[in-house]
Amino acid sequence: MKRLLIVAHAPSPNTLRLRAAVENGARHEDIEAVEVVVKPPLEAGPDDILSCDAIILGTTENLGYMSGALKDFFDRSYYPCLEKTQGLPFAYYIRAGHDGTGTNRAIESITTGLRWKLVQDPLICRGEYRDEFEEQCRELGMYVAASLDAGLI
Numbered sequence: 001m002k003r004l005l006i007v008a009h010a011p012s013p014n015t016l017r018l019r020a021a022v023e024n025g026a027r028h029e030d031i032e033a034v035e036v037v038v039k040p041p042l043e044a045g046p047d048d049i050l051s052c053d054a055i056i057l058g059t060t061e062n063l064g065y066m067s068g069a070l071k072d073f074f075d076r077s078y079y080p081c082l083e084k085t086q087g088l089p090f091a092y093y094i095r096a097g098h099d100g101t102g103t104n105r106a107i108e109s110i111t112t113g114l115r116w117k118l119v120q121d122p123l124i125c126r127g128e129y130r131d132e133f134e135e136q137c138r139e140l141g142m143y144v145a146a147s148l149d150a151g152l153i
């Protein structure tokens, strides 16, 4: 079994829907050999990263940056993981009420430092909430889990 870790901040009903959609896609019935672990960032840490084969991050944009919770997760994980997780496949989604670029830049910068490998274009769910965000999140989860299952990432 491979392990896919989903670490996503979900402080509102909409963002809970997005996280559930990512998980739902990752648990697609045709994906057989991937265990899915879902944690809020404040409950996740370097041990979770060290024991996964791929990671999907999710965050809101708050005040032009990723959520404090996801930032704290990186703060606690960066150095314990730096030498051990180079090449880790990852993807991410951002829920941004109106922008998302500051958060996107910040995640790019931190994950470049970690030398993780981006396996899907960033998904930015921007603007007024739309139901289609959930389908996009579901596809993101399914894509990463299916790629892991097939040994493509």
Ligand SMILES: Cc1cc2nc3c(=O)[nH]c(=O)nc-3n(C[C@H](O)[C@H](O)[C@H](O)COP(=O)(O)O)c2cc1C
Pocket: 012, 013, 014, 015, 060, 061, 062, 063, 064, 065, 095, 096, 097, 098, 099, 100, 129
């Ligand atoms: C204090 C605060 C700051 C925010 N700052 C930003 C921001 O800088 N950029 C942005 O795109 N959205 C911003 N938002 C909107 C949030 O991204 C959005 O409300 C959040 O992702 C939850 O989505 P929802 O309202 O659909 O549940 C902010 C929201 C709050 C409460």
